[in-house]
Amino acid sequence: MAPSVHSSSSTLLTSDTDERYANVNWEELEFSLTPTDYMFVAKYKQGETFSEGNIVPYGDISISPCSAIFNYGQGLFEGLKAYRTEDKRIRLFRPDENALRMQNGAERLCMTAPSAEQFIKAVKQTVLANKKWVPPPGKGSLYIRPLLIGSGAMLGLASAPEYTFLIYATPVGEYHKVSSGLMNLKVNHHNYHRSHYGGTGGVKSCTNYSPVVKTFLEAKSLGFSDVLFLDAATGRNIEELTTSNIFIVKGDIVTTPPILGTILPGITRKSVSELARDIGYKVEERDISVDEMLEAEEVFCTGTATVVKAVETVTYKDKKVKYKTGEEALSTKLYTMLTDIQMGIVEDKKGWMVEIDGCDD
Amino acid sequence: MAPSVHSSSSTLLTSDTDERYANVNWEELEFSLTPTDYMFVAKYKQGETFSEGNIVPYGDISISPCSAIFNYGQGLFEGLKAYRTEDKRIRLFRPDENALRMQNGAERLCMTAPSAEQFIKAVKQTVLANKKWVPPPGKGSLYIRPLLIGSGAMLGLASAPEYTFLIYATPVGEYHKVSSGLMNLKVNHHNYHRSHYGGTGGVKSCTNYSPVVKTFLEAKSLGFSDVLFLDAATGRNIEELTTSNIFIVKGDIVTTPPILGTILPGITRKSVSELARDIGYKVEERDISVDEMLEAEEVFCTGTATVVKAVETVTYKDKKVKYKTGEEALSTKLYTMLTDIQMGIVEDKKGWMVEIDGCDD
Ligand SMILES: Cc1ncc(COP(=O)(O)O)c(C=O)c1O
Ligand SMILES: Cc1ncc(COP(=O)(O)O)c(C=O)c1O
DSSP: OOOTTTOOOOSSSSSSSSSOOOOOOOOOOOOOOOOOOOOEEEETTTTTOOOEEEEEEEEEEETTBBBBBHOOOEEOOEEEEEETTTTTTTEEEEEHHHHHHHHHHHHHTTOOOOHHHHHHHHHHHHHHHHHGSOTTSSSSSSEEEEEEEEOOOOOOOOHHHOEEEEEEEEOOOOOOOOOOOOOOEEEEOOOSOOOTTTTTTTTTTGGGGGHHHHHHHHHHTTTTTTEEEBBBSSBBBBOOOSOOEEEEETTTEEOOOOOOSSOOOOOHEEEEHHHHHHHEEEEESSBBBHHHTTOOOOOEETTTTEEEEEEEEEETTTEEEEOOTTTTSHHHHHHHHHHHTTTTTTTTOOSSSESSSOOOO | TTTTTTTTTTOOOOOOOOSOOOOOOOGGGGGOOOOOOOEEEEEEETTTSSSEEEEEOOOOOEETTHHHHHOOOOOEEEEEEEEEOOOEEEEEHHHHHHHHHHHHHHHTOOOOOHHHHHHHOOOOOOOOTHHHHHHHHOEEEEEEEEEEEEEEEOOSOOSEEEEEEEEEOOOOOOTTOOOSSSEEEEEEEOOSSSSOSSSSTTBBBBTTTTTOOOOOOOHTTTTTEEEEEBBBBTOOOOOOSSSSSEEEEETTTTEEOOOSSSOOOHHHHHHHHOOOOOOOHHHHHHHOOOHHHHOOOOEEEEETTTTTEEEEEETTTTTEEEOOOOTTHHHHHHHHHHHHHHHHSSOOOOSSSEESSSSSO
């Protein structure tokens, strides 16, 4: 690994004057794409993992029209963030969990995944190469998107003969800050489910996302923030949102749907459950009917992009229920606990943060 | 459209001596990838369809790592065939049906599709540019693969801002000839379903395919030809195979599962149903339980690649049932009726075949 190969090289694609930071208006960052300087790319054959991957200038990649990703949707993605601390360190949140989830997904889709070590090293290289794009402390984070795609050419349905592991990164703002508007969810009681037993709902497969765009856009056009999907088997239990997990709170019990292959095992979900237990809540993982949710005191959702976000209202058929939000809400407390660790405001006693060396120039 | 622009041009990528045919061993064609000379590519913005697409040399395409296809599986494909007749014509089988199915898929995945006219014209251009790759009469066909992919870059879940409509083609043999081995199916009674109500099972979305590779490869490794999926809702009814539809026969009744959003509305399925009616069979579309299938006299499957193929055995749990195959089987008759029309051996009274002009050099 050559952490600083590109750090002050003349090949940097941006030419802002401030060496430490790219020319970005950090105050106005949203969760959208700001192309950065470099990306990581490794190609390898089925059954082998890569021995060499490279940091290359960010840009389009070249791929066969007969690739498994184009024809048969053989692709996985991950999402994690790097944070800059006040004392100039750059740290990742639980990248080992993302590495593991990609491996589980690869097993489900018959793909060959990078080892956890390769995954984390490549993530670090990507962040280092783009370190001027990591927002200043408190202004956001560098969102990192590892992709594993079946890039090899083939005709009949099969696993791809070649895989591409690619990582790009983009600075994102905290548009899901507790203060900046709350979530208003629409329960999808019609027949668009997200997932079914024996499907791919439990892994971060690209195949779980394009199918929900329609319902998502319909809900947005009605003024909702997101859709809450019900399980396909009974149509009675809540599962998750398009890209985040859900929790309900009643008294000192925090409940979230169980991991049975139909919902994504969120890393934020897991972390927030642990934090809730730390402050004396009982955390249960079990089926939650819509009716039970409508009786809850508080509802919130979690995800890497979302962080922890209070749900203000849930609309189910023509019923609209309002939940506790604001300073008194558990979600506000959990949001602060989590982001304090991520941003280095409190000490990380969990061992969740992974330091990237070579960041202080 | 400039049908013969490339026909005898020096830019042809193969340099075989026989002008009319590429240098292929036609006797040994399988259903696998033989790269041809040209492909069709059109790019266009969301909400618009393309005004111009081009025949370009076959090869890799350049695409953003942030494309909707890579990250969120926003992609559709089609599959159809061009046949060369004894009298030197080249004809397509029902391309209007593929165009329509792509439009239905695009609606489901919130994509912008080419018009039927654009679709068919582009298919014709692709075939013309590659006409030396259309096998001689009776030796196979040119398999044409139109792709519609979300190629525009984005970060959050959405419809892509840009689409790419691409068509490639490859000569394929009739490996699914009735004579060359029969199908032995494994009923997937475990919890890997293919589809669920409100999912994308009814459209030719790439997202339906990588999720079934695991079950498919497991069945293959046990010596089966393919997997027969049961419905996710009840686990009792048969749906379809990984890439073909299924029929059962008992007396003069031919039955196939209904189109309710969980199985692909196959064009071969539709055509074969019509042919069966023409020769006096009653064709029913309704739920078929595994038990009913096990009691059938004959089982067969249909698809563009498969054509019409007799199922010799079905294995359900530890029960293995053998069905009628061979000269006496209805599937043999339907195979002949269909391929006679496709190959121009009998007159096409249905209006199914679409002529490609400019083929006789
Ligand atoms: C479907 C879905 N559920 C939940 C999550 C939250 O997971 P995590 O907390 O690991 O980001 C995500 C996104 O990451 C997701 O795509
Ligand atoms: C899942 C599935 N079912 C059925 C079919 C058969 O459809 P068609 O006869 O239009 O080729 C296909 C393939 O084309 C398929 O992918």
